[in-house]
Structure formats: C-alpha cells, structure tokens
Amino acid sequence: MKKSVLTVLLMGLLALQAVANVYNVRDYGAKGDGKVLDHIAINAAIEAATTAGGGQVVLPVGTYLCGSIRLKSNVELHLMAGAKILAAPAEMKVYDESEVFGAPEYQDGGHTYFHNSLIWAEGQQNISITGRGMIDGEGLTRHDTEKAGNVLGGSIGTGDKAIALKLCRNVLIRDITIFRGGHFAIIATGCDIGTIDNVTIDTNRDGIDIDCCKYFTVSNTKVNTPFDDGIVLKSSYALKQPVLCEHILITNCIVAGYKLGTFLDGTYVPEKVNWACGRIKLGTESNGGYRNITISNCTCMWSSGLAFEEVDQGKMENVVVDNISMSHVHHYPIYITTGCRNRGPKERTEVSSARDIYINNVVADDCDSLAGIIVTGMEGMPIKNVSLSNIRIQYRGGGKKVDKPYREQGTNYPEPRWAGPTPAYGLFARHVDGLRLRNVKFELMRPDERPDIILEDVINEDLER
Secondary structure, three states: OHHHHHHHHHHHHHHHHHHHOEEEHHHHOOOOEEEEEOHHHHHHHHHHHHHOOOEEEEEOOEEEEEOOEEOOOOEEEEEOOOEEEEEOOHHHOOOOOOOOOOOOOOOOHHHHOOOOOOEEEEOOEEEEEEOOOEEEOOOOOOOOOOOOOOOOOOOOOOOOEEEEEEOOEEEEEEOOEEEOOEOEEEEEEOOEEEEEEOOEEEOOOEEEEEEOOEEEEEEOOEEEOOOOOOEEEEEOOOOOOOOOEEEEEEEOOEEEOEOOOHHHHOOOOEOOOOOOOOOEEEEEEEOOEEEEEEEEEEEEEEEEEEEEEEOOOOEEEEEEEEEEEEEEEEEEEEEEEEOOOOOOOOOOOOOOEEEEEEEEEEEEEEEOOOOOEEEEOEOOEOEEEEEEEEEEEEEOOOOOOOOOOOOOOOOOOOOHHHHOOOOOOOEEEEEEEEEEEEEEEEEEOOOOOOOOEEEEEEEEEEEEO
C-alpha cells in the first residue's frame, strides 16, 4: 500500500513537472482573435520558458496576429491543430528592424537579413517549430526589400520571411503548414544538424532554402511554389566567407507549381509556365559549394526539373539522385552546369568545378521542348564523372533545327530559358570529362527537327543502350 501511494505521488510530481514546462500563450495575454497583436504575449511566453531552462510554448486554437516572434534555445513553439499565426500587414510596423550586416553584400537581401521575419532565431540551439497548425504570411512581402550596400537593412516594419534561422544548431520543424511565406517560407543559413519533416508549404516565392548548412534532412514534405523554387540548397556569402553546404538529404518529398492556394484547397490548378517554379535546385548562390548531397524518392508536378548550378567559385561534388518522377516539366528535366558568374570578393582566385554526379532511375513525361538534359562545364575546366542511368524522358517535341552555337555559360545567369533551345532535344553535353549513359531513353510526342544527342568537347564518354 505504501508503495502504491509513493508511486501515485511520484507520478503526480512528474505530471506537475510536465505541466510546469508547458507555457500556454493565453496565460501571457494572447487573445487569438486575429485582431489584437499577439506576438508580444508569445515572446513573453518564450522568455519565461527560456528563463526556466526550456519548454514547450503552446498556441491553442485561434488566429494570432503577429509581428516578429523571437525563438530561443531549448524552446519548442507548438501550434495546435486549429491554431494559426497570421503575419501582420507592413503598415502596422511590428516586425523587427533588419540587423546591420557591415560588409559588402554578395547575395540578395533575403539571404543577408533575418531579423525582419515573422519567426526568427540567431545563434540558438535545440529549437523546434511543431504542430498541425498553420503559419499564414499574408502580411509578408514576396519582394526582396533589402538593398545591397544599405547597412541599415531593409524597410522598417516590413516582414520578409516566414521562418528565418541563422547560425543555429539542432533544429526541428515538423508537421506545420505554411501559406504565403513571403520571400522564403523557410530559410536556414549556417545551421548545423536540422530536420524538416512532414511540412506542407503553399507559397508565393521560395519554399525551403538551406544555405551553408551541414547535416540537414528534408523529408516527407510537400512544397508548392508556382513563382519560384521549391527546395533549394545554396552556399552564399551571407556568413562573410565561402561555406560549404554539405551532408544534406532530401527524401520522400513532393514539389509542384500549382496556382497559389490550390494545393492547400485541393483544386490543384496548374499555374502558367514560369521561368522557375517548383524545382529542386542547387544554386545559384554557390560561393562555398555543395558536397555529399542525396536526393531520393521525390515527385515533381507542373514544375521545372532538377537544376544543379555551381557558378560562384565553389565545388559541387558527390551528388546522388535516385528515384525521381516528374510530370508536366517546364523548360528542362535535368540541368547540370558550371560557370564563372563569380558573385563574391574579387580577390578570390578559385574556379567553379563539379564532379561525381550520379542520377539514376528518373522518369519524366510531358517535358518542354525548349531543352533536353543539359550538362555543360567550362572550357579548360570540364565537369567530371557524370552518370545517367535508367532514365526515360518524354518530350513534347516540335522543336526546330538550331543553327547557331549554343551559348557558353560564362558570366551569365545560369538559366536555360535565356540561352534558347538546345541544339539536341534529348541531351546536350559540352566540356565534360567522363559521361556515362546506361539505359537512357528519349521519346517524342510529335516530331522534332533536332537530333537526340549532341556532345561537344566531351571525352571519356561511355554510352550504352
């Protein structure tokens, strides 16, 4: 009997301890009515949890009109099902002012400034954003409002991103939905060890940007981005030095380019063809480069294809792609390129390079006739060791013979749309050392005047079936 009483008391103490580590934002003054600003109460709850050593800050059912929310170490921001964080309009001027960068900016303002976001954290660890609730960035701008060279940052009061994390460690974002995420729905820069899992995004610019990060996994996530890129790896100069983006896994994800909002409401209306939408991409910001990247088991709908671009003096190496399905592909199915845009300090002498890229088990239908698979290095600096195997691409066809030489990448922005049609409808490769093709099949929905494959300055090629 005494043992049972002690057990009950112990369980009660544990329950009290668990409750003590949960911070309901309503207890700190949040109204959740969509009219009263609630970020002050949410930040107060976060501070209380931080003071106690950590805990879970809970948003119950309701709509929480907010400016900047500052996430801190050892805090889980949990949105219950039916809870919504609604971004306040810019005219309310409730977003934190952009921090001072204090150095030449070689990247867009969206990659430079973080504090002018709906939810942000810098230099924190063990942080989480979870739950079946929603973040609605209605009041955020989709434009890059910060201007390079402006040490004061961007427009005061304007919210730029839904979730912005810089120099954080051990990050978890799980189960939430993001609608209208601003310039970036999620951006993580210089962060180590992170998981983005089972997240749904339907947004008006980039979905997920992982920049200069290590040991990140993006899994079981659905991203609809009709106006920009879906899941993007970058290695910008935002940390004031070239930093590799490495040891990244993207798996079991869906990216799409449906009209904004129609992914969430289930109507799935295709958006008009855009120059970049819904794709999985490495680049273009690529000062540090990419290493040990795996992309597997992903589906792409009404989107641009896979784009791997190294143009800013970094290295792109050890990239493995496996089991990709694409339908209704804009502009190209697979694009691998290096170039010398060199968006960085003029003192740098490195040359962009790429090697050891393996793409296997890809099926794509209804692909744009603009361009086939593109693999283009630079004269004197070829891309090395590219393998394409078990690939079937169905093109729309109807292309005309190309008489003029295809544009060298050089200092241009790396986008096939501006280079024009490729001289081959299926595969065009130039400046490549080691091109291996196995069981690659191209099909046409209607005749095309161009040949299926053209190789220029390609050595050590190995083509079979």
